Amino acid sequence: MFKKITQQRIFEDLVAQIEGAILDGRLKTGDQLPAQRDLVDMFQTSRGPLREALRVLEQKGLLEIKRGVRGGAVVKQPGMAPVAESLGLLVRHREITLAELSEFREGVEGSVAAIAAQRATPADIRQLKSLLKQAKKHVGDGIEAWQAFCHVDNRIHVAIAKAAGNRVYEFVLRMVHDNIQQYYEAHPLKGQPFMQENYQDLCDIVTALEKRQATAVRALMQSHVRRFNRYMNSQGGNP
Amino acid sequence: MFKKITQQRIFEDLVAQIEGAILDGRLKTGDQLPAQRDLVDMFQTSRGPLREALRVLEQKGLLEIKRGVRGGAVVKQPGMAPVAESLGLLVRHREITLAELSEFREGVEGSVAAIAAQRATPADIRQLKSLLKQAKKHVGDGIEAWQAFCHVDNRIHVAIAKAAGNRVYEFVLRMVHDNIQQYYEAHPLKGQPFMQENYQDLCDIVTALEKRQATAVRALMQSHVRRFNRYMNSQGGNP
DNA sequence: AAGAAGTTAATGGGTAACCCATTTAATTTG
DNA sequence: CAAATTAAATGGGTTACCCATTAACTTCTT
Numbered sequence: 001m002f003k004k005i006t007q008q009r010i011f012e013d014l015v016a017q018i019e020g021a022i023l024d025g026r027l028k029t030g031d032q033l034p035a036q037r038d039l040v041d042m043f044q045t046s047r048g049p050l051r052e053a054l055r056v057l058e059q060k061g062l063l064e065i066k067r068g069v070r071g072g073a074v075v076k077q078p079g080m081a082p083v084a085e086s087l088g089l090l091v092r093h094r095e096i097t098l099a100e101l102s103e104f105r106e107g108v109e110g111s112v113a114a115i116a117a118q119r120a121t122p123a124d125i126r127q128l129k130s131l132l133k134q135a136k137k138h139v140g141d142g143i144e145a146w147q148a149f150c151h152v153d154n155r156i157h158v159a160i161a162k163a164a165g166n167r168v169y170e171f172v173l174r175m176v177h178d179n180i181q182q183y184y185e186a187h188p189l190k191g192q193p194f195m196q197e198n199y200q201d202l203c204d205i206v207t208a209l210e211k212r213q214a215t216a217v218r219a220l221m222q223s224h225v226r227r228f229n230r231y232m233n234s235q236g237g238n239p
Numbered sequence: 240m241f242k243k244i245t246q247q248r249i250f251e252d253l254v255a256q257i258e259g260a261i262l263d264g265r266l267k268t269g270d271q272l273p274a275q276r277d278l279v280d281m282f283q284t285s286r287g288p289l290r291e292a293l294r295v296l297e298q299k300g301l302l303e304i305k306r307g308v309r310g311g312a313v314v315k316q317p318g319m320a321p322v323a324e325s326l327g328l329l330v331r332h333r334e335i336t337l338a339e340l341s342e343f344r345e346g347v348e349g350s351v352a353a354i355a356a357q358r359a360t361p362a363d364i365r366q367l368k369s370l371l372k373q374a375k376k377h378v379g380d381g382i383e384a385w386q387a388f389c390h391v392d393n394r395i396h397v398a399i400a401k402a403a404g405n406r407v408y409e410f411v412l413r414m415v416h417d418n419i420q421q422y423y424e425a426h427p428l429k430g431q432p433f434m435q436e437n438y439q440d441l442c443d444i445v446t447a448l449e450k451r452q453a454t455a456v457r458a459l460m461q462s463h464v465r466r467f468n469r470y471m472n473s474q475g476g477n478p
Numbered sequence: 479a480a481g482a483a484g485t486t487a488a489t490g491g492g493t494a495a496c497c498c499a500t501t502t503a504a505t506t507t508g
Numbered sequence: 509c510a511a512a513t514t515a516a517a518t519g520g521g522t523t524a525c526c527c528a529t530t531a532a533c534t535t536c537t538t
Contacts, residue, residue, distance in 0.1 A: 037489085045522090048287060055291045056294055056295065059295050066489090066530090068490075082328070089299060089300070093261075168335050172343070290520085308501055310519060
């Protein structure tokens with residue numbers, strides 16, 4: 001209900017004030033804050049706490065700090081990096097397992113695809129088909145074929161998320177993808193059949209997407225992701 | 240591919256070292272770090288950068304810092320608070336809209352319910368039914384009836400997430416719920432019919448869940464959440 | 479002129495020495 | 509024995525420096 005009051009610390013007040021100014025628009029993206037020595041004057045405090053506040057705001061992704069003349073703190077547009085970072089901490093701290101994350105990804109990718117089926121524009125479909133053509137070229141053996149295929153596969157997933165037209169899904173998807181990726185740093189070599197299967201999955205997905213069959217797309221996407229996870233877990237470096 | 244090298248700053252090295260020690264288990268939850276003056280000795284640096292590092296780690300939810308004798312930095316189990324915080328920033332910075340967040344919630348709640356339909360134990364079902372009984376009591380008019388009903392409704396959602404047995408879903412759900420909630424600080428009064436409808440939704444969901452009808456549960460849950468969002472948007476304080 | 483090289487000054491980063499406030503534990507006192 | 513007091517450890521904050529970096533300015537060379 002209420003939050004514990006520990007706020008006797010100056011840096012917390014500084015963070016709150018600057019963050020407030022950014023969030024309600026008094027400070028806009030790209031604006032430059034005064035130099036630390038001036039801020040210290042304005043806030044009537046000393047550099048220690050001020051620096052701590054700037055560190056925190058930097059870590060939150062709200063500021064970027066450059067050194068040298070004409071340097072200083074610049075207001076930054078916060079992206080999903082801090083969200084991904086803290087989620088990554090949970091994963092690496094083993095509070096959530098790879099299996100849970102994979103299952104989550106399965107559901108989210110399914111939902112994203114289902115929404116995309118309702119909203120994809122002809123332009124989206126065209127782009128997906130062009131990506132499919134690229135993917136087809138990369139179906140083959142060898143490590144560089146695998147990497148190229150993965151790259152296109154990823155672009156297809158992102159394109160579908162964009163077609164769904166919801167940035168939350170897009171953010172979450174990329175976030176989860178990045179965090180899962182960390183588990184498979186050194187990909188073992190995948191064979192041509194695996195890529196062939198995956199390529200077929202993608203074709204089916206795009207086809208169903210074009211026909212706006214939302215539930216079918218969801219199921220196809222889920223089984224596609226599940227297949228990928230299964231392969232990764234069986235052969236990959238799950239520690 | 241590579242990350243920009245700006246790491247001449249001492250505090251970043253300190254953060255990396257301490258974070259590393261926590262993540263690979265050399266420091267466990269509950270462990271106490273040496274006093275700042277000792278750490279300064281160990282790291283051969285000065286208090287300024289050390290304090291900045293501790294601030295960052297505190298903000299990441301990895302440390303808790305107490306003052307006074309026997310105080311100091313204690314390793315903390317990082318929860319979802321930092322993730323929720325940074326997501327909240329994105330929402331408040333208007334990078335993502337309430338509509339997008341609501342749609343996301345719809346999909347996630349649907350997936351959670353579908354998984355729960357496959358996994359719910361008899362004990363889970365029993366608990367849900369007992370919560371339904373409580374909800375029934377609160378269906379009525381007046382602001383306190385509405386608040387009580389909301390409280391039970393929320394408990395039911397959480398219980399379903401727990402039944403799904405995937406903490407990622409549980410985290411994400413609570414995170415999204417908290418962030419959506421902020422938009423509706425002052426709930427306008429809802430009438431008895433609205434609560435009646437919602438209660439009926441919940442009953443249908445639990446019934447389908449007991450029968451393990453995953454797709455039906457997903458659809459029911461989605462329409463339940465959608466109804467809630469629609470009401471909130473039409474009458475609520477969406478700025 | 480034009481460009482290269484050096485200079486300057488602003489700015490963040492870091493250090494050291496110090497004091498204050500808080501908090502727990504030990505000690506004194508009634 | 510309990511309450512009050514004192515002591516000591518610890519984080520928080522302040523001040524006064526100095527250093528490293530960097531953009532802008534100046535000067536020199538061709």
